[in-house]
Amino acid sequence: MLPPMNHPRQCQFAATQITLIGTGLLGASVGLGLKAAGCTGRIVGVGRRRASVERALQCGAVDAVSEDLAASLADSSLALIAVPLSGFAAVFEQIRPAEHEGLTITDVGSAKQCVADHARKHLAAPQRFVGSHPMAGSEQQGPDAAQADLFAGKPCIICPEPDSDPHAVSQVKKLWQSLDMHLMEMSSAEHDRQTALTSHLPHAAAAMLMQVADQHGGWDVASTGFRDTTRLASSNPPMRSDIMFANREHLVEAISSYRQQLEALSDILQRNDEEALRQLLTKSKTVRDNWISRPKESP
Amino acid sequence: MLPPMNHPRQCQFAATQITLIGTGLLGASVGLGLKAAGCTGRIVGVGRRRASVERALQCGAVDAVSEDLAASLADSSLALIAVPLSGFAAVFEQIRPAEHEGLTITDVGSAKQCVADHARKHLAAPQRFVGSHPMAGSEQQGPDAAQADLFAGKPCIICPEPDSDPHAVSQVKKLWQSLDMHLMEMSSAEHDRQTALTSHLPHAAAAMLMQVADQHGGWDVASTGFRDTTRLASSNPPMRSDIMFANREHLVEAISSYRQQLEALSDILQRNDEEALRQLLTKSKTVRDNWISRPKESP
Numbered sequence: 235m236l237p238p239m240n241h242p243r244q245c246q247f248a249a250t251q252i253t254l255i256g257t258g259l260l261g262a263s264v265g266l267g268l269k270a271a272g273c274t275g276r277i278v279g280v281g282r283r284r285a286s287v288e289r290a291l292q293c294g295a296v297d298a299v300s301e302d303l304a305a306s307l308a309d310s311s312l313a314l315i316a317v318p319l320s321g322f323a324a325v326f327e328q329i330r331p332a333e334h335e336g337l338t339i340t341d342v343g344s345a346k347q348c349v350a351d352h353a354r355k356h357l358a359a360p361q362r363f364v365g366s367h368p369m370a371g372s373e374q375q376g377p378d379a380a381q382a383d384l385f386a387g388k389p390c391i392i393c394p395e396p397d398s399d400p401h402a403v404s405q406v407k408k409l410w411q412s413l414d415m416h417l418m419e420m421s422s423a424e425h426d427r428q429t430a431l432t433s434h435l436p437h438a439a440a441a442m443l444m445q446v447a448d449q450h451g452g453w454d455v456a457s458t459g460f461r462d463t464t465r466l467a468s469s470n471p472p473m474r475s476d477i478m479f480a481n482r483e484h485l486v487e488a489i490s491s492y493r494q495q496l497e498a499l500s501d502i503l504q505r506n507d508e509e510a511l512r513q514l515l516t517k518s519k520t521v522r523d524n525w526i527s528r529p530k531e532s533p
Numbered sequence: 534m535l536p537p538m539n540h541p542r543q544c545q546f547a548a549t550q551i552t553l554i555g556t557g558l559l560g561a562s563v564g565l566g567l568k569a570a571g572c573t574g575r576i577v578g579v580g581r582r583r584a585s586v587e588r589a590l591q592c593g594a595v596d597a598v599s600e601d602l603a604a605s606l607a608d609s610s611l612a613l614i615a616v617p618l619s620g621f622a623a624v625f626e627q628i629r630p631a632e633h634e635g636l637t638i639t640d641v642g643s644a645k646q647c648v649a650d651h652a653r654k655h656l657a658a659p660q661r662f663v664g665s666h667p668m669a670g671s672e673q674q675g676p677d678a679a680q681a682d683l684f685a686g687k688p689c690i691i692c693p694e695p696d697s698d699p700h701a702v703s704q705v706k707k708l709w710q711s712l713d714m715h716l717m718e719m720s721s722a723e724h725d726r727q728t729a730l731t732s733h734l735p736h737a738a739a740a741m742l743m744q745v746a747d748q749h750g751g752w753d754v755a756s757t758g759f760r761d762t763t764r765l766a767s768s769n770p771p772m773r774s775d776i777m778f779a780n781r782e783h784l785v786e787a788i789s790s791y792r793q794q795l796e797a798l799s800d801i802l803q804r805n806d807e808e809a810l811r812q813l814l815t816k817s818k819t820v821r822d823n824w825i826s827r828p829k830e831s832p
Contacts, residue, residue, distance in 0.1 A: 369756050389754075391754065418753055420753065427750075427751075428750060428754045429751070430751070431750060431751030432751035432754055432755035433751075433754060433756070433758060433759065436763070438795065438798055440817075441814055441817035442791060442795050442817075443734065444818075444821050445813070446790050447730055447731055448816065448817075448820045449790065450730050450790060451726075451727060451730060452728070452729070452731035452732075454717060455688075455690065455724070455732060456732075456824065457668050457732070459732055459736065459765050460731045460732065460735050461825070463739055464735070465762070466758050466762055467821045468822055468825070469818070471815040471818055474814050475810045475811045478810060479810065488745065489795050489798065489799045489802075492741060492745050492795065493792050495741040495745055496738075496741050496792050497792065499788065500789065503777065503778070504785055506778070508778055511774045511777060511778065512770055512774040514740070514744070515770035517744070517747065518740035519740075519766060519768070521746070522743050522763055522766045522767050525755065
């Protein structure tokens with residue numbers, strides 16, 4: 235059966251109730267997106283910050299607000315954790331008494347190994363937790379910035395474990411497919427290794443460029459190149475700090491590789507090796523241009 | 534007298550003839566911009582690559598093409614050098630036999646100390662050379678990408694020396710003011726120190742992020758943050774290599790400061806100092822946000 239024309243995305247899974255734990259930008263956007271896709275299950279918002287959950291209700295991202303997580307989970311087939319990484323241990327502890335066979339749990343955390351470790355430590359049945367990283371966001375925060383199509387067309391990485399419950403894996407896939415995301419599967423460790431290299435390291439690189447300018451200046455001549463290269467330094471500090479710490483082992487390794495590359499460049503400059511510098515910059519450009527012009531995956 | 538309404542910029546200086554040495558993106562844009570500003574002097578294009586100079590003629594950036602630099606300079610009151618930095622020594626050598634009292638010389642080079650050094654070494658009257666760095670550009674190259682308003686509203690740094698000829702300084706100021714640029718004056722050394730920090734270092738940082746990804750991967754999760762942070766790595770390699778070498782002493786120092794900052798970040802991560810990381814990222818964000826929202830200089 236074709237999806238109805240007014241629902242280009244189609245709700246892929248039947249849930250009588252979904253609990254959103256955390257209703258900030260990402261949680262509330264999941265709520266709005268599921269409704270836009272025609273999902274009919276009741277969406278309940280639970281959060282530490284009452285004002286944020288009330289706003290999610292007002293903007294239609296959730297159907298109800300609950301202060302009783304266990305009661306909401308008892309009637310839910312899916313729970314989505316969308317809180318800062320530093321809050322995951324506490325959330326898993328609160329979920330544990332309410333775990334039941336019909337409950338699949340997933341999340342939106344930007345680091346995956348630490349989340350998987352917390353799930354294994356705190357949950358009675360960690361195999362019903364399947365980690366997700368929907369790669370979408372905005373410089374804005376909170377439910378007021380939520381958008382039904384925030385996730386559409388973007389990649390989502392899911393990280394099943396060898397002992398993950400197949401039904402839970404299937405439910406989590408259907409959740410993100412309902413929001414029109416492109417799914418990728420990889421281990422939590424591989425996810426964290428890769429994000430350290432092309433996400434967390436660029437954030438670190440941008441933030442440290444600002445430190446250099448703060449210490450030594452250069453403001454009179456700072457222009458669009460500096461602006462774009464340092465854009466990530468304007469990201470939310472507590473959130474970035476959480477993510478960097480959650481993935482600190484891989485990030486420390488990535489920083490070490492980066493420092494080596496910078497040292498190699500400095501050596502080339504100091505020994506006046508123009509040919510080597512030209513080759514190095516040509517390689518960087520070729521690698522980037524190939525990446526930019528890569529064939530995009532079809533939906 | 535008010536400028537005519539169709540010339541929001543007004544030609545500030547009277548030159549019977551201007552020689553553009555190099556008619557790529559920047560040289561040709563100066564030609565187009567002067568014409569748009571109502572400057573009436575004849576503009577002659579001279580360049581190593583015949584095809585480039587002919588294209589500049591076709592697109593109206595120059596009035597004539599010459600293969601005889603000395604003859605063109607003999608009738609010119611201004612010469613603008615717009616060739617790659619590695620070509621400056623040869624150009625100054627060619628200018629020398631044609632220097633005359635009425636000839637002011639300037640340039641568009643992205644590094645200034647090496648240009649000043651070449652001028653002092655090769656010119657008979659280096660005081661009639663006043664270095665300029667109009668901070669405008671495009672990812673495109675060549676006269677076909679030239680625009681009359683490429684420079685409008687952008688900063689231009691001029692680097693007079695203590696012994697610079699006051700008339701030459703005045704002519705060079707009027708040139709860039711005619712193109713509606715915001716003038717800043719600083720020494721060549723200060724220019725190079727500052728550009729190393731907020732221009733050449735960001736180029737190096739972007740290019741080395743690509744090297745890390747090329748060696749270790751991360752492509753599956755690379756997204757818009759990676760794209761923007763590495764944008765400068767797609768710059769023209771021979772041109773970037775020229776600039777980095779021309780300013781290598783300051784760049785080596787800037788890379789050293791950057792490596793120290795990255796090491797400090799790595800130390801914070803390794804000793805699990807979440808408070809220090811949060812403070813560091815908050816400082817980076819504050820410094821950047823203050824810069825982004827700074828009051829812009831009025832024209």
